[in-house]
Amino acid sequence: MKANHLFWKFVYHLVIKENARIIDASPDKKRIWLEHENNGQKQAIRVARVEHDWMREIEEDQSKAIQSMKRIKRMIPSRNLVFYNIYVSTFPPVDLYDRMSLMENKENTPIQHFFVAEDPVRDVTDLPEEVLKQLGTKWSWEEIEENITDDGHEQYESFYRRETKRKQESLEDRDRSLLLYGKTRITYLLLMFIALMFFLIEQAGGSTDILTLIEYGAKYNPAILDGEWWRFFTSMFLHIGFFHLFMNSLALFYLGTAVERMYGSLRFIFIYFIAGLFGSLASFAFNEQVSAGASGAIFGCFGALLYFGLIHRQLFFRTMGFNVIFILAINLAFGFAVPAVDNGAHIGGLVGGFLASAIVHLPRHKLNRRQAFILPFTFVLAAGMFGLGITNDNKSDSPLLDLQIAQELLQENETEEAEDILLGILENQEHAQARFLLGNALIQKGNTEEALVQFQKAVTLDEEFPEAYYNLTILYLELGRVEEAQESFRKVKQTSDPRTAEQLDMERLETLLREKSE
Incomplete structure (x- = not known):
């Protein structure tokens, strides 16, 4: 009974007097993680209520504590977080011969272990006031009276547990009020x-x-x-x-x-x-x-x-x-x-x-x-x-954006607006795609001769422009310039990849060219 009293008195002291905060606890509330700050130094304190006869059982629990450290680190923002692990028990393990010490681990974060027992053993267990001194707490430890009955220990345990829970609920209510202030409308x-x-x-x-x-x-x-x-x-x-x-x-x-x-x-x-x-x-x-x-x-x-x-x-x-x-x-x-x-x-x-x-x-x-x-x-x-x-x-004034807009305008037969955009591009710089689209705009207006000039300028600026050669071939055929149409068609085949050739319907153009040549 006294060990439970001691455990909850320790947690109570940290939470109520030292303003530590419980950040994690096991379902049975026998292992509690607390966040504490001492002169700007962040501390993660684990208080564990145990009854183990052998050190190997303690070592297994220490491994579990170390596994929890990564999760606890994410909950406490600090570059130099210090970890403490405090065991509270009736008796120390029979094979614990010296006081626990600072231990390194795989997380490269040292953790200081303490063992506090109901019946302390000289040079083996730690006294509560010594642990609090190591933690740098402000308040001193008040010893538990020796003549308290088992019922008295239970009453103290219940009181410390209740007050700790009340303080924790108050902090959680404050957190909820910060996180859940308004409604989502x-x-x-x-x-x-x-x-x-x-x-x-x-x-x-x-x-x-x-x-x-x-x-x-x-x-x-x-x-x-x-x-x-x-x-x-x-x-x-x-x-x-x-x-x-x-x-x-x-x-x-x-x-x-x-x-x-x-x-x-x-x-x-x-x-x-x-x-x-x-x-x-x-x-x-x-x-x-x-x-x-x-x-x-x-x-x-x-x-x-x-x-x-x-x-x-x-x-x-x-x-x-x-x-x-x-x-x-x-x-x-x-x-x-x-x-x-x-x-x-x-x-x-x-x-x-x-x-x-x-x-x-x-x-x-x-x-x-x-x-x-x-x-x-x-x-x-x-x-x-x-x-x-x-x-x-x-x-x-991005040419690429203007070209994209002009192309969509042409698709919607907004020829005049498209032509204005393309002429604006060409005032600032020569651009093969702008010449090509301007040629398409002139075709929509029925101005074949000027369209031909634009396509010729387009292939001069970009000799690998199959679409412009394709349009040139069609215009040359319409104007009866068969030899130039044949030369343009040859350039279409030279500059087209299979996908482009399929999109341009090369077979149809070749048939048309053959008919005009006969």
Whole structure:
């Protein structure tokens, strides 16, 4: 009975008097891990209630303790975490001849073992006050009176257990109030609106069609430069293809609900849209492509979680910290590895979400001087990215993007608009693909002679251009220039790979050429 009393008195002393916190416990509550801090030094303390006759049984338990260390490390954020393992028993093992000492292990983390017994043995067991001195505690140990009955030991044990449990429940209630402050309303509304916009775009022309995306508000630098600043916000509700929609919706469902619970709905709205704005601004400044998606706002949720971790570091790492950092690192690495991913928007959203969280701060937390500095800094940073996007001409006038848009315009018979874009490209630089598409535009307008000139310039710029040779062959045949048509057809066969030859329908052209030659 006294050993149980001693065990719970030890746990009680650490939790109630020294403000240690229970972070893990076995189902029978006989092995308890506590987190304690002594003058800035983080400690992980394991208190174990055991009754072992032989040291080999203790050594087996020590192995289990060492196996738990990696998991405990993830719960306590510290570079120099110190581990202690304290056994409480009625008697020491019969083959324990000396006091336990500091031991190394496979984790390369030393762990100090102690053995406290109901009936201490000189030079073999440790006294509670000696253990507390090693831990660097503030309060001294109060010895258990000798004349306490078994019922008295049970009453003390029950009292210490009850008070420890009450303190732990109080701490857990505080944690829950931080993690579960609000309800998740806005996240579900955002998900529904994003799904609705995807449905509308699919009906209008397809979510992978660039012209449709631009029409519905995707981030398109030239349009933003023309004053359509609202694209910074509308682009975060559009998605390119179902897979893009599914992955972002899944991420928003998990991250958005977590952030909205922590910060509340109003703060979450502010964080989400500021993060989305920063993502769009970063994309505007560093990426010339048409872009869409909630990725910037979603990375802003990562930023909000990191800010929470900055304010409540222990709770963050005890609950979600390593998982959040691991998933964030994977996503950023994927963005750097895959060129098609707009990583600028991701990083911009991450920074924006962190700054927005710092501006509104966490619920039930007093505002401090930090907010007075962060708000103007956020504004200056946003203005700087916008200014960079305006001055960076390479980002707003991308030939590859303009060529893609011109090609889609031609497919929709928007010949005049396509021609204007292509002429704009050619004013700045010669480009074989631009000459080729301009030739196609002139054919749609019925201007065969000028189209012929454009195709000739295209093959001059790029001698390995089978599509341009193909169109030249057709035009030469229409103009009755059979010998030149034959030469162009020969170039088509020389420059075409099997797949291109199949797409160009070489057999049909060869038949037509044979008929014209007869």
